[in-house]
Amino acid sequence: MKPVTYAILGDIHGNLHALNAVIEDARKLGASAFVCLGDIVGYNANPKECVDTVEGLDAVVVQGNHDYYCSHDITLHDFHPLAAEVIEWTRGQLRPGQVEYLKGLPLVRRFAGVTVVHSTLDMPERWGYVFDPLEAEAHFTYQTTPACVYGHTHVPVVFEKGSHITRQPFSRVKVQSGLKYFINVGSVGQPRDGDPRAAYALFDAVEQVFQLRRVVHDVDAAQASLRSAGLPERLALRLSAGR
Numbered sequence: 547m548k549p550v551t552y553a554i555l556g557d558i559h560g561n562l563h564a565l566n567a568v569i570e571d572a573r574k575l576g577a578s579a580f581v582c583l584g585d586i587v588g589y590n591a592n593p594k595e596c597v598d599t600v601e602g603l604d605a606v607v608v609q610g611n612h613d614y615y616c617s618h619d620i621t622l623h624d625f626h627p628l629a630a631e632v633i634e635w636t637r638g639q640l641r642p643g644q645v646e647y648l649k650g651l652p653l654v655r656r657f658a659g660v661t662v663v664h665s666t667l668d669m670p671e672r673w674g675y676v677f678d679p680l681e682a683e684a685h686f687t688y689q690t691t692p693a694c695v696y697g698h699t700h701v702p703v704v705f706e707k708g709s710h711i712t713r714q715p716f717s718r719v720k721v722q723s724g725l726k727y728f729i730n731v732g733s734v735g736q737p738r739d740g741d742p743r744a745a746y747a748l749f750d751a752v753e754q755v756f757q758l759r760r761v762v763h764d765v766d767a768a769q770a771s772l773r774s775a776g777l778p779e780r781l782a783l784r785l786s787a788g789r
């Protein structure tokens with residue numbers, strides 16, 4: 547039987563506490579299949595466990611920029627020093643098989659008629675950010691399905707393209723025929739919209755409805771893991787601020 551309800555998880559970033567809370571919430575609400583928008587690792591203290599968990603979900607997974615940089619031995623001079631430090635640390639944590647797994651992830655996939663990408667379909671390998679309608683317009687040029695889900699900015703939002711493009715926060719989106727949707731489901735492991743709760747979305751493939759979920763999880767435990775791993779204190783502070 548084909549799954550009806552999909553849980554769409556983006557930007558887990560090594561936060562196992564948030565990931566487990568989201569999986570539990572999704573299963574409780576009837577999700578029988580999982581989709582992962584990439585950036586499984588980077589920023590938090592449990593990259594190995596998060597890669598194992600995502601692999602165990604048998605999910606539809608695409609590669610994020612942190613997955614790419616943590617699995618390739620390339621210089622990080624263009625990076626924010628904080629991000630570069632965690633990427634170096636994460637490289638030292640991953641098992642060789644996990645590095646191969648992250649390296650082998652595709653940039654674009656599809657499930658149930660929905661396109662999946664980490665950043666944008668406009669040259670996804672360049673990891674551009676879509677925050678405004680102009681950036682969304684470039685993306686929509688390449689979107690051939692009614693809906694496409696993405697992550698990367700860690701801010702939940704929906705761009706809707708009819709005769710023009712609108713940008714809205716959302717809690718529920720029903721796909722209407724003749725329109726196109728580019729939907730950011732927010733971040734599981736490091737939200738940046740001022741709400742520290744983990745974000746993800748459920749997609750009902752029959753009703754064609756995306757529903758944004760926010761899940762309370764043990765932020766203190768994630769912060770304690772960061773501190774005991776010796777990672778920068780700023781990363782722990784971000785988690786409680788949701789920034």
Ligand code: ZN
Pocket residue numbers: 557559585610612698699700
């Ligand atoms: Zn990310």
